[in-house]
Amino acid sequence: MGRYILRRLLQMIPVVLGVTILVFTIMYFTPGDPVKMMLGPDATYDQIEEMRDRLGLNDTYFVRLGKFLGNIIFHFDFGESWVYNTPVTTELLNRLPRTLTITALCILLQVILGTPLGIIAALDRNGWGDRIGMFIALFGVSMPNFWVALMLVLFFSVKLGWLPPFGLGGIQYYILPCIANAFPGIATQARQTRSSMLEVIRSDYITTARSKGMSEMRILMRHALPNALLPVITVIGNGMGMMLAGTVVIEMIFAIPGVGWYLVGGINSRDYAIVQSSVIFLALAFASVMLLVDLVYAFIDPRIKARFAGQTRRKHHSWRKQHV
């Protein structure tokens, strides 16, 4: 297990480097001169040149990339905002908890609503429960989250007046953003749970359990669910990525000062240092979540654990793979 964790941690390094280099390289080609924007239209040529030197904008691509990478890796410093001249990292870290709260609540919603929906659909295969459940799921993945958000605001805030339409405050301020952002996640989760459940239900060990007279409920809880939910964990990881990215518009609509809104603000004020850093920051957050999901997966699934254990276990593993 320790070896697996170590290997997985080492695999993170090229991903982190790759993501940073890729986004930096893309953003390197941004047209326009940040310095002219920072100093305004009245700046003299000397002032502009001085500023360019100070920011290192006159360096070559490789020097700038090296500095940027070095600052992130050794100092966890994402640079400065062009417009406000403030360090981006402090902003990002201050805003991160709000974004993470939304993401975590969304994942919670996804799991507690999506999983039962998928199980019901699988157990009632081709019946009405299945049809209705999958139809809802199909709708869920087909609606853009920002539109769902606006419709929820229209109904629950404007028409009914039950929930605040935007802003920060108690938990009631998080309800609408989270439902809107979790919608596609719930649907994906339901579809994935259903197909994984259908696969498990047809396995031999379920037939065996049935043939020895086990009750259907017990078969479901003891044998079917634990096996069916394993692949679903991966969906949760992907869902995290979707929700993190989704917070960009959701935070903007509900005026929640998180990383996503910061990113949109950067786009609107043409402060591309903010855009670059926020994208990298969110991508790194996503990579860390995926790492966590993989580790949890390995911890829960005995087959992965066995791959890194002794020889006898490994034989056992190959046997199971053939027969299960």
Add this chain to the structure above:
Amino acid sequence: MFSVASTEGKIPRVKKQSEFVAVARRLSKNSSAVIGFVVAVLLVLMAIFAPLIAPYPYDKQDLLHSRAAPSAEHIFGTDELGRDIFSRIVYGSRFSLSIGFLAVLFSSGIGMLLGATAGYFGGVVDDLIMRLIDVIQSIPHILLAIAISVVLGPGFFNTLLALGFGMITMACRLTRAAVLGVRHQEYLEAATSINASTARIIFRHVLPNSFSPLLVSASMSIGNVIMAAAMLSFIGLGVQPPLPEWGSMIAGGRSLIRSCPWMVTFPGIFIMLAVLSLNMFGDGLRDALDPKLKK
């Protein structure tokens, strides 16, 4: 003599149709796929014949009737400048649908080439391409699209490129896996033995035989691209006003949601219709192309 001629005429035609006809037949039995297909075709027709369908030009302002609620004259109402929302939606379908189709076409094309190269040659080439794909894939698609779209600036083709770039990964992975699957088949050995060039082997033999998973994933991605394109315009990138893109129409109506909710509701319904119909069709296509998968 007649019989000879007729068999000659028949054999190739039957051979060519068999697979396609079988898939089409299975597809036609799936009612949700048929509904999806019909709605998608209707939307495409709406985009093509937009000038005939739309009652007003998309940019015609009528300030006397601004912010009008839906009525017989303006069935979806008008926006803050008095422009007819239905007409704008009809014209907007041109942007949304074509960005969806073209971005997927672009990413599938590049992804197929990369994936086929990686799978066919293996070794260092494979490693290089796949590590690059790994990196692209570890950035959430919409964030990558935002970054590229910031660099390229607004506009139809730039949006198309920004959205297509991140999706190269899926086509590449699928093609690579499929190529690895057919790589050691006898017909490739036969092709090599008659001295066919590598390019010919890849284009004539490898790709056609690994096409169906790609087709399914492409048909499912079109809907996602349409949603992502709408989101880009919603946050102020992508296709810009005054062009009637569905996402930017929703953004425009956002501040007026209390007084004129129709400005937000109707464009969203059309995004949903387009994505839903394509997803229904894609689901059906997956089942039809691989009957074994349907459980």
